[in-house]
Amino acid sequence: MSRSAPLGAPSEARDVLAITPFRRLWISLSLSSLGDWLSLLALMSLAAIFTADGSQLVRYLAVSGVVVIKLAPSILLSPLAGAVADRLDRKWTMVVGDVLRGLLYVSIPLVGLLLSGFALEWLLIASLLAEVVALFWAPAKDATVPNLVPRKLLEQANRLGLLTTYGTAPVAALLFAALASASNVLGAFLPSVASPEADAALYLNGLTFLIAAIVVAGLPIPKHQPSKDSESETRDSGILRSVWTGRRHAGGTPPVRGLVPGMLGALAAGGAVIGVGRVHVESLGAGNAGFGVVFAAVFAGMALGVLAGPRILKQFSRRRLFGLSIALAGLALLFAGAVADMVLTAVLTALLGVGAGIAWVTGLTMLGQEVEDEYRGRGFAFLHGAARIVLLVATALAPLVAGLVGDHAVPLGALTYDLRGGGVVLMASGLLVVVLALVCYRQMNRRDDPEAGPGLLPELFAALRGVAIREEEDEESRPSGAFIVVEGGEGAGKSTQVRELTVWLRDQGFEVIGTRQPGATKLGMRLRGLLLDRENSHITPRAEVLLYAADKADHVEQEILPALRRGAVVISDRYVDSLLAYQGAGRDLSSDDIRGISDWATQGLRPDLTVLLDVRPEDGLSRLGGPADRIEGESAEFHDRVRRGFLELARADPERYLVLDAREPREKITREIQRRVRSLLPDPVPSGSEAVTGMIPVIRND
Template sequence: MGAPSEARNVLAITSFRRLWISLSLSSLGDWLSLLALMSLAVVFTADAAPLAGHLAVAAVAAIKLAPSVLFSPLVGALADRLDRRWTMVGADVVRGLFYVSIPVVGLLWSGFALQWLFIASLLAEVVALLWTPAKDATVPSLVPRRQLAEANRLTLLASYITAPLAALLFAALASFNNVLGAFVPSLANPEADIALYLNGLTFFTAAIVVGTLPIPKHNPGVSAASPTRDGAVLRSVVSGPRHTGGTALGHGLVIGLLTAVAAGASVVGVGRAHVEALGAGNGGFGVLFAAVFGGAALGMVAGPRLLKKFSRRRLFGLVLLLASIALLFTGPVWDMVLSAVLVLVLGFASGVAAGTGLRLLDVAASATAGTVSEESAHRERAFSFVHGAARLTFVAVAVLTPVVAGLAGDHTLPLGGELEYQLWGTGIVLMAVGLVAVVLSAVAHHLVNREDPEAGPGLLPELFAALRGVDPNAGEGDGEVRTPGAFVVIEGGEGAGKSTQVRDLTVWLREQGFEVVGTRQPGATKLGMRLRGILLDRENSHITPRAEAMLYAADKADHVEQEILPALRRGAVVISDRYIDSTLAYQGAGRELETEELREINRWATQNLVPDLTVLLDVRPEDGLGRLGGPADRIESESTNFHERVRREFRSLAEAEPDRYLVVDASEPLEKVTRRIQKRVRSLLPDPVPSSSEAVTGMIPIINDED
């Protein structure tokens, strides 16, 4: 997800907000139907052979999950010819009717109940194939182009965040099954029937909401492409791998991400039958479902804040291993509570792995691009590939695992005397998938960490240092400098508006009562001014990249010692125009020098002083350079490719440390950019007036001039 403020801005658009509510209701209905149908499949086959129950669950999973992946291209052309609003309204109404009909038909014609469950589910999913491309094409017509990316993230959130909500609702219904059974006629099980009735209600409500939306008309064949309408899911899986970086890092990330998906899908596939063996029934299935999806959501949110000093690559491998081990132990456990805890750990670890892995994949995909436009295309295709492969993996595992569990069967293992151990087919499958996941996690960890520039001296020393909040790359007494002041850096490419923001932020903070030092690099000291003249003079084109990097490091060493550290030690706020990240971007990526060597040189030169906040003013090179007035200096006159590499490195640095960075679109209006920076900076700073002083001044009477 983007920043919370960006999400609020998009949801402030009334038409999109109402569409988002409708999408959330439809997604809630989809998840409720999956839970209810899997439960009914188990109930309807309770008196049949064990294999029949597993096959019924596999059939439900295939009917619910496979059509959107495999058959959407067949109806894509038809969907594009229909009115979007009424396609979505009609699809929601028809789906609601199909799901409501399942318990009704089961009550009236019990012998046809299981068959109608499969038929109605399949027809509902076929209708959904028309609904999905209409939804995908509607979003761009309701939000401005610059907010489209955030709008797409919100629609994706609506699709998945409702899964744990549906599971908790289903578990709550199961806890009142005796009460519900007294009021609701039911052939099989009242909570599943009520879930399907609620499912229909959510679809009907979603249809009413969409029916009131001002969705503009469109011309068939001219609308924006939809990932589902043009068959991009399958095509991206075939053509996408080359866009993930083509390196060990890219391969390891893909293996790891798909392993995490497979682990969660195995719980969905055999979860209902597994909790039946545990004696937990529908309530237990709802709890397991909520644990895996809710844990994943929590993991994705908490991932960037987890072990901030620890290498992200190593974190990716370790949480994958944790998820795999949790799944491995879920299989042989007899206790429902312990099973739920293990599945929650599995979900949380998978969520951390997904959030971390996608950030690393973004960097890996960008590294293969030569220009900004190529970078955007590589990133989009890489994510399309991973998303498509993940969906196929989820479907395959969710469908195959119950079949394998049925074929494996239940076994009783004698332990000596009267003791024996019951091992169910579902437990065998969970252990088998967990064991395979452990192996794949080890492979992914090895590939991802083969060349990790962030890694410390060793895995365990780095982990223990990160748990203590200490930089594992720093020696004894050589950690980050701690001072009573606050250090804020404004970074960005040429013409991003750094100097303007430093000036405005300095004035604003002084008005708030803070002591503020506004400065820049290079050129803030006497030595710095001389170095600035040398470095930026176009006549000095003979300066080699290494010499240039060392001159910038010399400026930083003098600047930190003479200006920044003294101000921070007396409690001032220092606002600097550029710092170490500029060296990594300009001399590292721009001049193509070794980034880690530059990082070590600058860490030593600055006495390991790390900013509390780095604001990146992100701007396209052509836009930023177009803002410059007067003759260009030696750096500004570099090629567009040079500045594109610089921008790409800035963004990679920000993505690697999201908690320390604030990325702002510098093309936004100046006032909006300033407000965003002020809001973030203010949250870092203490009240400039001590509370004790406020208590005293609060007792002083106000004296007006009129008095």
């Protein structure tokens, strides 16, 4: 498994967006995605408005019909559309597709103004036609991206596409709410503007698709010749087929058997929200603007959950986190259906999004780890296909149930509680999600879970403070020394700064051990010779990782831990981060796998401070006067990846890192290191007084 940067990581995103054709395509995709979300909100609102004089069941079914029409074509017709789309010119398929969708969406308010009796029927017909057009547009878009970016940047380009798809949802929701509010204000002066048939969101939607088509028309997209193999593959693929063939690969281990139902159950609850949300919000006294705010709150909460949840609780068991996040989503949904306040509903839907976001990012990560590599693709295909089907079924059934329940006034003594059909569906969905969360938690949180601590609440409180539960329990048994590591690329000046820092601390009265990796022990010296010998170019990357891990295991056990236990300061030239940068980023191996091996080899010992001397590879290698060993002789691209790997590690854990520019004068770098190190240590014992053993506390920032 290759290295994976965060979604939209700034450094790599800039590299991809620096490619002009892809940047223009990305702008076009952003506009098209914005138009898709804007059209969904506008069509759901118009469906509710056009059926305002009908029964509650008709209103619910009209709104859910819009969503069903949006999802059903991709489930039923995607294999056929994919096969046909592969025969068409990709560039003009995208251009014509955007133009047609824009015209169809603009036609909906126009038909509503001219033929009000046919407004709802044309809304559904135009929505269906627009989704059929999108089936041809999407394969052309997916096939175009690899032609515009180098292979090594394709993964990040796909991440940016995913960010565009979902990142525009809250923007569209807030824009929809703003347009609805503006229409209400202008409607006081121009009554025709306030008419729902003249929905400004759909006119703006048509404009976004038109601009997207113009942008794509100017792109240098090469023509292609479809192969018979690719056509047959596309013809045989499809959501229904992927669900049928992939179901047996997504339920192997007990954790996976808890993951998949939990993720699909949470999505079913989301479908219920979509199906009844528009009419339910209106029953709370809010119209289009309120619906836009609630929709934006859900997606903003999801973004917060995806980005912040796993980081805030990074010391918490992933299995427990998955169950708790689904429970949070269920409870938020339960209370959102029970309350009759619009502001509180928006807050609760944001919490629903947070729980769903944490659950999905945690679930996808664990699914990738639990399912064997050869079955992983089919497992994910099953999950995504099943997700669409579950979403479609839930969206279709929820409004039917809400309409059948209806609205009732329940007397509670002197008060009356308005029990709404939409609220009942939301409460029932929330309750089912909570029950499902408990089942998943019991299925995944087994006694043999290596991550789980001794108790849920103690581990949760410890994780909120940023420490692991085992770390708290072992506080008294920790070594009492301080561990400092100096890292950097070739020629960064690490050895010089280790020597300067060692001399300075000894002059301050500390016991200091200066060391290096590899080569600090007898075994390490032999491994160093083996690893750095230019004649040993046959060493494979995985074998290289294991040899470096063997050196670290021997070094930690024989040199570092004994010194720390007697209170010494240990300063090491390289440690685990070099393995992550050189073999993870440089060799393009899985950083998670390397981290796991390293943690086991080093007994989980982490530095109190890591000094990173950042240097451009060409500058560092020029200081050496030519490659002296196997690593120094690697390509410039290899050393560039290593440098980016170091910087990504530093960005991920800024509290533990001190990043310095290695081009600065040596004396200035030394002073900066001394200033930071001095803040970590207590006042030393003067030379000639009692022993310093046990005086230097370990300061853990991990």
